[in-house]
Amino acid sequence: MGSLVNLKDLSVEEIIEILDIAEEFMAGKRVDLSDKLVANLFFEPSTRTRYSFEAAESRLGCQVLSFAKEASSMLKGESLYDTVMTFSQYVDTIIIRHDQDNFYEDLVGNIPVPIINGGDGCGNHPTQSLLDLLTIRQEFGKFEGLKILIVGDIVHSRVAHTNIEVMRRLGMDVFLSAPPALQENQEEFVDFDEMISEVDIVMLLRVQFERHREKLNISQEEYHKLYGLTVERYEKMQDHAIIMHPAPVNRGLEIDDSLVECEKSRIFKQMKNGMFIRMAVLYRALTRGGLK
């Protein structure tokens, strides 16, 4: 029906088709979806996902309903399911960000309009991964055989969870580095300094302090020294290698402040690509799965 809650639900061909449509929007493709109404239900703070969806909706000509939990009947105890079902009576597609992993499980299949996952807890962030893939394809023209090192708060990162699965499916070699407290049990971890000169992409992750149940057992200075992209590490990167980060960035923690906008950084390009990816995902949803 055009829902997008987890990239595992899409084939490689469907993923590539979304990237292609995003490129068409970037090249000036115009559509008129002024008869469509979209609702943005954000239960967690967001700058990039929320406002790039709003920009995408505007550029597609859609009408938009925004939502504030504190002004809704959720304060009278209404459930997420009943809130979303209510919105589905008014709009054509619903975008949801929520702090609960897999919040969408009882929505998809019951809610009669497409649901787009704008990030679920520590679970998945499918549109972020699509914009990451678009950025990588623009840079290298392929996925097969590329080496990426993802560094940081892996266990709490919905971006990492989605990227690890989809990037391996696309034939990329995915390496992970993290402090022991932020590692995922079932994965192998590598030494940042040993891998940095081997990879095509270094992706830093935000340290998600708000999700930590226990205080991190290393100081912010130690974290930056051991797991941050410092100028010394930057100098070991291959000439063609690039830096990515889903943002928001803790400048001086995951990455040295001076490197956020350096020549190898694609961090702000990722953000721009996000708007075109979200146009493609909305277009898919609003034309009921038919991208043509």
Ligand code: CP
């Ligand atoms: N990358 C990302 O999802 O950023 P926001 O939390 O600002 O949406």
